[in-house]
Amino acid sequence: MKEIDADILIIGGGTAGCLAAVEVKEIDPALKVVILEKGHIDRSGCLAAGMNAINAYINPGETPESFVKYVRNDARGLIREDLVKSMGEELNTVVKRVEDWGLPILKDEEGNYQARGRWNIKINGESLKTILADAARKAGAKIYNRVAVTNLLVGDGVVSGAVGFGVRDGDFYVVKAKATIVATGGASGIYKPNNDGSAHHKIWYSPFNTGAGFAMGIRAGAEMTSFEMRFVALRTKDAIAPTGTLALGFGAKQVNALGEEFMVEKYADLGGNSAPTCYRTYGPTVENKEGRGPCYMDTTHLSSEEVYNLKKSYLNMYPHIVLYWAGNGIDPSKERVEIAGTEPYITGGHCQAGYWINANREATLEGLYAAGDVAGGAPYKFVSGCWAEGVIAARSAAEYVKNREDVEVAVSLLEAEEKRIYAPLKRHSEKKGGVSPREMEEKLQSLMDEYAGGIKTFYETDEKRLKIALKHIHKLKDQTGFLVAKELHELNLAHEVIDRIDVSLVLIRHLLYRKETRWPGFTTNRDYPERDDVNWQKFVNSRLNRDSGEIEMVERPYEQLVS
Numbered sequence: 001m002k003e004i005d006a007d008i009l010i011i012g013g014g015t016a017g018c019l020a021a022v023e024v025k026e027i028d029p030a031l032k033v034v035i036l037e038k039g040h041i042d043r044s045g046c047l048a049a050g051m052n053a054i055n056a057y058i059n060p061g062e063t064p065e066s067f068v069k070y071v072r073n074d075a076r077g078l079i080r081e082d083l084v085k086s087m088g089e090e091l092n093t094v095v096k097r098v099e100d101w102g103l104p105i106l107k108d109e110e111g112n113y114q115a116r117g118r119w120n121i122k123i124n125g126e127s128l129k130t131i132l133a134d135a136a137r138k139a140g141a142k143i144y145n146r147v148a149v150t151n152l153l154v155g156d157g158v159v160s161g162a163v164g165f166g167v168r169d170g171d172f173y174v175v176k177a178k179a180t181i182v183a184t185g186g187a188s189g190i191y192k193p194n195n196d197g198s199a200h201h202k203i204w205y206s207p208f209n210t211g212a213g214f215a216m217g218i219r220a221g222a223e224m225t226s227f228e229m230r231f232v233a234l235r236t237k238d239a240i241a242p243t244g245t246l247a248l249g250f251g252a253k254q255v256n257a258l259g260e261e262f263m264v265e266k267y268a269d270l271g272g273n274s275a276p277t278c279y280r281t282y283g284p285t286v287e288n289k290e291g292r293g294p295c296y297m298d299t300t301h302l303s304s305e306e307v308y309n310l311k312k313s314y315l316n317m318y319p320h321i322v323l324y325w326a327g328n329g330i331d332p333s334k335e336r337v338e339i340a341g342t343e344p345y346i347t348g349g350h351c352q353a354g355y356w357i358n359a360n361r362e363a364t365l366e367g368l369y370a371a372g373d374v375a376g377g378a379p380y381k382f383v384s385g386c387w388a389e390g391v392i393a394a395r396s397a398a399e400y401v402k403n404r405e406d407v408e409v410a411v412s413l414l415e416a417e418e419k420r421i422y423a424p425l426k427r428h429s430e431k432k433g434g435v436s437p438r439e440m441e442e443k444l445q446s447l448m449d450e451y452a453g454g455i456k457t458f459y460e461t462d463e464k465r466l467k468i469a470l471k472h473i474h475k476l477k478d479q480t481g482f483l484v485a486k487e488l489h490e491l492n493l494a495h496e497v498i499d500r501i502d503v504s505l506v507l508i509r510h511l512l513y514r515k516e517t518r519w520p521g522f523t524t525n526r527d528y529p530e531r532d533d534v535n536w537q538k539f540v541n542s543r544l545n546r547d548s549g550e551i552e553m554v555e556r557p558y559e560q561l562v563s
Ligand SMILES: Cc1cc2nc3c(=O)[nH]c(=O)nc-3n(C[C@H](O)[C@H](O)[C@H](O)COP(=O)(O)OP(=O)(O)OC[C@H]3O[C@@H](n4cnc5c(N)ncnc54)[C@H](O)[C@@H]3O)c2cc1C
Pocket: 011, 012, 013, 014, 015, 016, 017, 036, 037, 038, 039, 044, 045, 046, 047, 051, 052, 053, 054, 055, 056, 147, 148, 149, 150, 164, 183, 184, 185, 186, 204, 205, 206, 208, 209, 210, 212, 213, 242, 317, 349, 350, 371, 372, 373, 374, 381, 382, 383, 384, 386
């Protein structure tokens, strides 16, 4: 067992986690900051392959208040305005900070940042993640790479750190901490992806963000919000590259197989090309469903110089598509780029699923904070919003630890978690036989696809199907007791699927609870296809009752702050 003491533990050394670490050390260099990171901090999480834009920035002429109004409209009238506003107030400061660490931000001739749309600025961000990791290291955070955190240490509603295992060394890690910041990103791999077989990890969201942060919070009894606001990304087919680069950066419009600019022609009352994000997926989904697909981004207006710049832009963030075009002899100035919706993801970054937090980013359990894609209520976060939340959570945690005595953790708690972690390895060594993590993952994904609104049903849900999903996934949860892992890699996969099952069960409850369609394209509720502000402009939250083992649903009001 590796026992580590910390003042502040950060779970996940990604976008938000790195900024949180630097902020704590700047507030008080004497505070002991520990980061537990499942991958390697230099290239982990959503930023692993780099970025070509910062998507949340207050450009000249805009304010945090106008940002709140924009995000509210984009999320169709339901956001936590306190969270979005406080995030908006930090955006430009955190961006400047990261620029000072070495991030190249593109500038015009007068030295102003180059805007890409209303809230975005252009960067050369291939090395963004290594820049953040260096900053966390230099600030003095102690980083443990390749440690998968499995659970929080909770006693009497107070969190005192977390436990996990080394995915390479196999050790049992116990970190006792006065404050814990969860920054593990969102959840991918819940639904069957577009690509399968050996390409099943070719998905949009980071395949290694498997919802662990949500799952450990759910098991600890923390309140969660808005899981039903799933994110479905509109991406280029097969290579799953972002279409925003084509639309915002290069003026490409969506067209259907008949060549119609359907977003403008058919969805104009929803804002045409500048419709709320969910409609950008909804439009092509309906076109496909009604037989006018496939759909494309029309790039045939681009000059060869523009194609060169487009490829340069993708190389900063999504190099695969450039290789894909090269390998298949595709010239985007001569042929349109086919697009498709991804499988749904659960995230508090593009959408607002995650921990229910207060303005200090404090979760509903004492000593626990959440930042970035794992935190709920504040969509449109993107890279810079995650930085902002990391900084705010760090400030609150640094304040909290001033008054907390040393932490003690019950030995029985540690023994139980150690047993739970290694059970799939033990089962293998006892030659008991059972289910492999991959088999269970495939089962979960196909159930979610078919019965809980995946690609197969055009992201549509209904009560009958959701109830079938709930029944079968409860059975699957029981079967996790038969998971077998041959080695540490499989042990990691086993815990990933256990976490995904816990997230799926909460997600289905949220999908069943909201009786309206607020975000068509992300989720269309066949039983209640309209938006219903009178009854549903409110948050759907949930928490596990740790005594009964039941997920209890709670409603929280929407509060307007900015008129
Ligand atoms: C493909 C893609 C492109 C994007 N493009 C842009 C863009 O151009 N501009 C923009 O502004 N935003 C973009 N975004 C959004 C942005 O990248 C994310 O919102 C942001 O990076 C999320 O930050 P995070 O800290 O919450 O999660 P991450 O940065 O993903 O960090 C989570 C960390 O937690 C670790 N972790 C996970 N589970 C565990 C565990 N059990 N134990 C320990 N560690 C764990 C992960 O390894 C990872 O390092 C993009 C996102 C994606 C997926």
